Amino acid sequence: MSASLDFSVGAAGLTVALRGVESFTSWWTTCLIWSGLSVLVFLAAAATVPPLPSQNAVSVREVFGLPLRNVPLPLVLFTVVMFVLGHFGAYTFVRPFLEQNAAAMPVFVTVVLMFFGARAPSATSATSWAYATGTRPRRCRRPGSRR
Numbered sequence: 001m002s003a004s005l006d007f008s009v010g011a012a013g014l015t016v017a018l019r020g021v022e023s024f025t026s027w028w029t030t031c032l033i034w035s036g037l038s039v040l041v042f043l044a045a046a047a048t049v050p051p052l053p054s055q056n057a058v059s060v061r062e063v064f065g066l067p068l069r070n071v072p073l074p075l076v077l078f079t080v081v082m083f084v085l086g087h088f089g090a091y092t093f094v095r096p097f098l099e100q101n102a103a104a105m106p107v108f109v110t111v112v113l114m115f116f117g118a119r120a121p122s123a124t125s126a127t128s129w130a131y132a133t134g135t136r137p138r139r140c141r142r143p144g145s146r147r
Contacts, residue, residue: 090116 025033067073091113098104098112129135 087120 067077094116095109095113098109099106104112
């Protein structure tokens with residue numbers, strides 16, 4: 001649970017930092033800056049993380065065959081991709097909409113996006129807690145159904 005909270009807080013902080021860099025440069029320059037930083041982090045991780053020998057090595061063929069054998073896996077992967085695309089799509093389209101159509105000040109837009117980003121760590125933590133404790137949400141009854 002701690003790892004998911006750490007990751008969520010880090011991702012929210014990265015979003016705030018990205019918004020700060022974008023306010024000083026164009027979106028294209030911001031994208032190039034973060035792409036370069038991502039390459040540097042990858043190279044640093046590749047240079048510093050020692051190789052970890054596997055006890056139970058899995059072949060690449062088995063990895064790519066897994067979605068065919070595990071029926072729910074493609075649905076889970078699709079859901080994750082849609083969630084990520086939706087999250088970044090919201091950031092991409094909410095900011096221009098608020099600035100142009102709602103005539104919102106940049107400070108207000110930043111606060112709205114920070115609130116939006118802050119919801120991710122709390123949702124991830126709540127989901128991790130529910131999974132760890134075995135808590136399941138109650139099912140809602142449909143109006144008129146008997147139970």
